[in-house]
Amino acid sequence: MLALVLAATGMPSAAAAEPAPGCLASTAARHQCAEGTLADGTPYRFVRPDRWNGIVLVDLDFASRAPGDALAGRLVDLGYAVGGTTRTVTGWEIAAAIDNQAAALDRFEAAFGKARWAIASGRSMGGMVSAGVAQVHPDRFAAAVPFCGGLGGAVGQWNQKLDTVFTLKTLLFADTALPVTGIPADVAGAQRAWLGAVGEAQRTPEGRARIALAAAIGQLPAWGLTAEGEPTPRPDPRDAAALQEGMYLALAGGALPYLGQAMSSRRTIEQLTGGNPSWNTGVDYARQLALAEPAHRRAVRELYARAGLDLGADLRTLAGAPRIRADRHAVSTVERGIVFDGDLRIPVLTVNPIGDQISTVAQQQSYGAVVREKGNAALLRQTYLATAGHCTFTTAEQEAAITAMTHRLRTGHWGPTNAEAMNRLARSDRYLGYRPPVFNRPYYGEENR
Numbered sequence: 001m002l003a004l005v006l007a008a009t010g011m012p013s014a015a016a017a018e019p020a021p022g023c024l025a026s027t028a029a030r031h032q033c034a035e036g037t038l039a040d041g042t043p044y045r046f047v048r049p050d051r052w053n054g055i056v057l058v059d060l061d062f063a064s065r066a067p068g069d070a071l072a073g074r075l076v077d078l079g080y081a082v083g084g085t086t087r088t089v090t091g092w093e094i095a096a097a098i099d100n101q102a103a104a105l106d107r108f109e110a111a112f113g114k115a116r117w118a119i120a121s122g123r124s125m126g127g128m129v130s131a132g133v134a135q136v137h138p139d140r141f142a143a144a145v146p147f148c149g150g151l152g153g154a155v156g157q158w159n160q161k162l163d164t165v166f167t168l169k170t171l172l173f174a175d176t177a178l179p180v181t182g183i184p185a186d187v188a189g190a191q192r193a194w195l196g197a198v199g200e201a202q203r204t205p206e207g208r209a210r211i212a213l214a215a216a217i218g219q220l221p222a223w224g225l226t227a228e229g230e231p232t233p234r235p236d237p238r239d240a241a242a243l244q245e246g247m248y249l250a251l252a253g254g255a256l257p258y259l260g261q262a263m264s265s266r267r268t269i270e271q272l273t274g275g276n277p278s279w280n281t282g283v284d285y286a287r288q289l290a291l292a293e294p295a296h297r298r299a300v301r302e303l304y305a306r307a308g309l310d311l312g313a314d315l316r317t318l319a320g321a322p323r324i325r326a327d328r329h330a331v332s333t334v335e336r337g338i339v340f341d342g343d344l345r346i347p348v349l350t351v352n353p354i355g356d357q358i359s360t361v362a363q364q365q366s367y368g369a370v371v372r373e374k375g376n377a378a379l380l381r382q383t384y385l386a387t388a389g390h391c392t393f394t395t396a397e398q399e400a401a402i403t404a405m406t407h408r409l410r411t412g413h414w415g416p417t418n419a420e421a422m423n424r425l426a427r428s429d430r431y432l433g434y435r436p437p438v439f440n441r442p443y444y445g446e447e448n449r
Contacts, residue, residue, distance in 0.1 A: 023047060025067035027076045034083075034307050034378065035063070035186040042090065042143040044104040044265025046083025046111070048075045049207075054116030055406065056108055058133075058141075060085035060126035070395045075402065081115070083108060087125060092269050094154060094337030101348035102140045117409050121402070123391045124148055124359065131348065131367070132338040138345040145405050147351045147398065148391040152363035154334045155277060156443035158269065161262050162278040162324065163441065164251075167285065170321045171210045171314055172201050181276045181324060183267035185300040190263045195252050198259060203249050205307035212274040212300045213238075213314065215247035216292040217285055219362040219437060220258060222299070223355035223388040224249025229390040231355070237295035246388075247296075250357035256390050258357045262424040269334065275327025277334040288440045298358050339445050340367050342374030349381045349417065351401045354434055355388030366439035384434035400425035 023033045024047050045063040046056070057075065062084030065072065072082045085104050090097040105118050118141045120133035127149020134144035150157045153302040165180045178197060179190055201207030215222070222243040223237055232249060235242035289297060304311040315331060348371075352364050364382055371380045371435045381404075385397060403425050407415045416420065422431035 004074065007068065022131070023067060024069070024073050024076060025131055026070070027073040029077050029079075029248065031076055032112070036107065037101050038085070038100055038107070040089055040096065040100070042088070042100050043200070044085045044107055046081060046104075046108045047072065047076055048081040048108075048112050049079055051079055052081055052112075053079035055079075055152070055231065055409070056081040056083065056105070056115045057119045057121050057402070058105050058108070058121040060087055060097055060129045061085075061122060065090065071398050074399055081108070081112070084122070086352070092154070092272050092337070094129060094132060094266070098128045098136050098338065101129065101133045102137045104159045105140055113231045119145060119402070119405060121211060122147065122149075123146040125150070127151070127350075128154075128338070131340065131350070134348050135338070135340065135343055141306055141346060142409055143346050143405050144348045145351070145401050147401070148353065148356055148359045148395065149350070150359050150363055151340060151350065151367035152242055152266075152428065152439055152441070153340050153443055154269070154337050155331060155339065156366060156441050157265065157359075157363055158334070159280045159441040159443065160218055160363070160439070161258075161266070161282070162280055162286070163283065163288065164214050164220065164258070164298045165262055166280055166324065167214035167217050170209060170213070170318055171213070172216045173197055178266050179263070181266065181270070181278065183263050183270060185267075187264050187267050188407070190230045191260045194263060195257060196214065196257045198248070198252050202438065203304070204250075206243050208248070208308040208311060209300070209303040209309055210314065212247050212253065212296070212303050215251060216296040216300050219292065219360050219440060220250045220357055221355040221388065222246035222250070222296055224357065225254030225389045227253060228287060229254050229389070231392070234355075234386065234388075240299040240393065243295060244303055245301040246355075252442075255378040256358065256388055261358055270330070273327070273330035275330035276324070276359070277326055279324055279326035279328040281325055282325045283323075286315045289315070291438060291440055293437050310401070335445070339443065340370060341444055342370035342372070342376060344374070344376040344379045345370055347379050347405065347414075349383065349401055349405050349408075351383050351393070351398070353385050353389065353392050354432070356390050356392075358390040361434070361436035362439040365436040366442045369439075370444055381414060383417055383422055383428045384432055384436070385429055394428065397426045397428055397430065400428070400431075
């Protein structure tokens with residue numbers, strides 16, 4: 001199914017003031033639109049400017065965004081074609097979502113002709129899918145720019161989330177019915193219960209210390225958003241109280257708190273797979289604390305001392321707690337979505353906030369490590385921004401990453417992607433030099449389980 005819609009949004013006419021369905025509402029460039037549905041019922045939509053530069057960006061979530069999307073409008077004005085699908089049909093069926101990007105590209109080229117270069121790009125799950133496209137469909141795509149993607153892969157990232165929630169439950173809420181796995185159908189109720197319980201724990205020195213321990217074990221950022229969604233000031237790494245407040249806000253603050261997503265998405269995955277795809281058998285939580293960022297380890301020790309708690313005793317409690325085993329079929333189902341194995345044949349540029357509570361920076365380290373292990377480091381550049389929250393980029397910061405990748409495609413060589421160069425492109429000061437901690441739950445396949 002294919003529909004073509006012509007739009008002249010840059011023309012000073014009454015018709016131009018009301019763009020046709022499926023077209024961009026805010027762009028100065030004349031453009032054409034194509035939209036329809038893929039074989040599985042997934043909607044797709046593309047916008048191609050009349051002065052097209054031959055590059056098309058394909059995004060998991062484009063067709064579900066509002067016509068006034070700022071980044072899309074800016075890129076069309078610059079000559080890029082933009083488009084993609086929605087996740088409404090595929091959800092956490094990541095392999096299907098990856099293949100849909102290639103199918104959507106086929107529809108674009110059927111409507112507008114062959115692209116010179118196709119770039120897979122997206123945010124959040126869209127970032128994970130675009131990295132998956134680079135691995136699975138290098139014959140169809142020339143590059144990928146994943147923003148804030150879960151690049152530890154679905155198995156790895158949900159093991160990491162299990163560690164955080166398991167630690168909280170064991171040390172603070174062992175006598176409650178708060179779920180760690182087996183999330184009930186009343187997801188909203190589970191979210192309220194968890195956020196309320198952690199909020200109460202945050203009121204006491206003992207609760208604050210154990211929240212910090214769980215966050216350090218789970219490699220959460222010590223920087224978060226207020227209830228209104230505004231970033232707090234970046235904590236001084238020597239200020240244990242400020243770091244702990246950041247950890248708490250990562251868990252429970254903002255519109256997408258870590259604990260909220262840990263309930264909702266786990267429920268969806270458990271329903272999809274028919275079981276639990278996460279485990280902590282054999283996990284040494286004392287070792288995970290030892291591998292946490294140094295400032296976070298110091299904060300945990302200081303907070304335990306202030307609360308009069310014995311950190312060693314709590315680590316022994318965690319070591320002796322009954323472990324959670326995964327359902328093998330559920331693991332295999334999630335694994336079929338995508339396991340990032342480092343097999344790159346096209347260039348990839350990743351972008352992530354250092355304060356992202358959902359797609360943690362340690363997951364980005366995992367992705368980079370396996371790419372280097374496979375000898376493909378020359379194809380990868382990884383960048384970071386000093387901001388808190390999930391996917392909290394400006395339009396200009398995202399444009400900078402697309403511009404850097406365009407340079408790579410046009411010249412065959414990477415231009416500078418250090419913080420100074422990226423900030424010049426973005427007219428920003430938030431790109432920074434950063435070395436993420438080593439991911440403590442890497443998963444590269446069955447042999448790693």
